[in-house]
Amino acid sequence: MSEWESNGIRCTFQTDFKSISSTQLAEGTVHEWYVYKNEKELYSILKLFGEITEKFGLKWFSQNIASQPFTIPNYLGNDWLKSIDDFIQTNQLELGSSSSLVKLDELISRGLNQNEIYLLDFCFGEIIVKHFGAVWEFDKEQGPMIKNIGGLPKFNKSPHNLVEAVLRQDNLTLQRYYNDIKFVVDQL
Template sequence: MNITKCIEDILLDRFAQFGFNYEKSDTGWTYIREFGGVKEFIEIEKSNWYENAISCEYRKGTSTRNTIAFLRDRIEQVHVFSDESTLKEELKLIVDITEKYALKWFEQIKVKKKDLPDNFLKEEWAPLLQSFIRKNSIKFDNIESILILDKMLKKEVSKEEIYSISYCFGEIIKQNFGAEWDYSPEDGPFINNIAGSEKIALKPFVLVTKIVMNPDVLSLEYFFINIKSAVDGIKN
């Protein structure tokens, strides 16, 4: 069963009608459109907890909404399928949810034009980052440090702590898989060429911000597992 082909066959043209452009990576399938300088995302990923399932999330600014949140008869936060036929049924459901509910949700979410995250790769950030690392005993070559960072994100965190956690998670990815930091005028610092693949990139600040908004659903451990799965897929 070719999940990518099913997603492209059913979602590509339909979402294009809504103004979304398609981006494929080794970690998922993303559709993006922009209004007034603000980007809106439809993000689809494979589930790490179910063998045959995908999740679909809408994101605008710091606000996110799962497709299942618009339904009353579903418990799992994923779309479960057993074969190509049931996968296509779930994808058609995603189209239906997007048209009936998500487009209106995007309109209701009001955000200012995106403020760029500070470039915490600059030299002036080094003392604050090193202090944070020492204080919380973060070790980049030990994935147990991810649990320390996740525990912090369960509580209220300051802007500086969000940047520090973003940096630390990026360094953990870099140390464990091999990668390099890069900078985008649009997204700020990000991790590129993970495990030597140009297709696998990571925006730590974006992920940490998503977790802050949904601490009971998302975690750095969850995203680490997604990256590891993508890296293992390349090796195999």
């Protein structure tokens, strides 16, 4: 590690799905990275970060409030089976085919209620499980997770978080997330 990297620090503001560097937020009036040589310089930089936070960060946070944590239901349970099957049949989805991703993205663009979002979460996750190999696991904090994608022990995804990101940003699609996952697995 170079001397610059070991003594470099920067300021970034982040909520659950958004982040911005202090440089972007202050429209280039502050540096992206600050390098310090000793504790006194580090203290000065941290003091500056406090000033940047007061001047720019607090307003940004008030405009980008983090969503309140909630519990994602365990749609892997038996009580969801009929709803999942009905959703798959109604929307003519084939979870063994990546062509169903187009249909899932179309459903998102039309709008979904919260229950339908969970059903879509399952379908997207199941496509990943069937195509790349993975296992479903319920996490009390993150909800249903697909783990060990492509046999990679640390390659885990929350279908719900990916679907929520697509719902929030017009330029994202489930097809893109699928292709990103495919790229990682293909590198094996």
